[in-house]
Amino acid sequence: MQRIHTVKELRSSLKAQKNIAFVPTMGNLHDGHIALISLAKQHGDCVVASIFVNPLQFGPNEDLANYPRTLEADCKKLTDAGADIVFIPNVQEMYPDFDGEHLNQTMTITPPPIAAELCGASRPGHFSGVATVVMKLFNLVMPQIAIFGKKDFQQVYVIKELVRQFNLPIRIIAGDTVRETSGLAMSSRNGYLTPAQKAEATQLYQCLVNIVHAVKQGNTRFTDLEQAASQTLSQQGWLVDYISVRAASTLKPATNQDNELIVLAAAKLGSTRLIDNIDFCAK
Known part of the structure; x- marks a missing residue:
């Protein structure tokens, strides 16, 4: 090379x-x-x-x-x-x-x-x-x-x-996003995490998985899902920047008419800011 x-x-x-x-x-x-x-x-x-x-x-x-x-x-x-x-x-x-x-x-x-x-x-x-x-x-x-x-x-x-x-x-x-076996998205900033924080960091991905599952089950109350996920992370010690369900093609807030969706999140665990997302079909 x-x-x-x-x-x-x-x-x-x-x-x-x-x-x-x-x-x-x-x-x-x-x-x-x-x-x-x-x-x-x-x-x-x-x-x-x-x-x-x-x-x-x-x-x-x-x-x-x-x-x-x-x-x-x-x-x-x-x-x-x-x-x-x-x-x-x-x-x-x-x-x-x-x-x-x-x-x-x-x-x-x-x-x-x-x-x-x-x-x-x-x-x-x-x-x-x-x-x-x-x-x-x-x-x-x-x-x-x-x-x-x-x-x-x-x-x-x-x-x-x-x-x-x-x-x-x-x-x-x-x-495609490459993940640890735990589900944590690989990132250069993962190196800032302590071993204990790295174990906790999978919570971000799990919140996104839960939102995807709920939407696929027919729950399109996107704001409620976002707020619930944010509250869950906050209770576990995260400082949440955003959790948002968007139309994948435009990144505009999702509506009931959108099928190709993406849920995105950013939050701090300690002093480390992590981001993640999952794109999926609602139906």
Whole structure:
């Protein structure tokens, strides 16, 4: 596997490639990321991954400085998984106007209004940062296919809108969420959990499973289901950000007429914010 750190070298290496599948990451890779690499290998002749902890998508009180950086372990996992290239830029390479401290002069993308709901409500500017860095990476890698994980479902939705609205010739494929045997969705932030918290963290997934079961049994009182699940988690010590049943195609609040649904949740266990979702058919 080739390690590349600069835009110039990346463009030179990819110049002759015809069918590129791209998997952008922030590193600290786990089996969920590796599943995306495997999916990319099914669809592309040249698999490119990126490792870049994007400062634009972190808020002022979030964990940018402490975000786990495990480059050597990540590169070994990517090599073993069969990736061809890993792009590892620094901040100056991605944001030419970065002065070592500030990104104030950086041009950014404004995502659609849905980006201000769900995770966007508690993380202002997050999806603008995501859309901006993904657009920059797309312009650099110029893939035919890009792979993202469904665990970040709202992110996938925003990126699909980015591709649609900017007429990008890229096919977005969403890989299924990879879970621990307990049901806990794999996440880089799981590493922040103590062993006891990791055992408790499965409660988030179980609340979503319960909502899915209730809806499939004909209960479409979505607000009641959301509130009951939120109350259950709160009583178990969680700080709930949101639990919401939405139409999967639009991310608008679900109605009785919607069949393709997704239930999404975000909540803090201790100081660790976890997200999860399940997409399903109501009938």
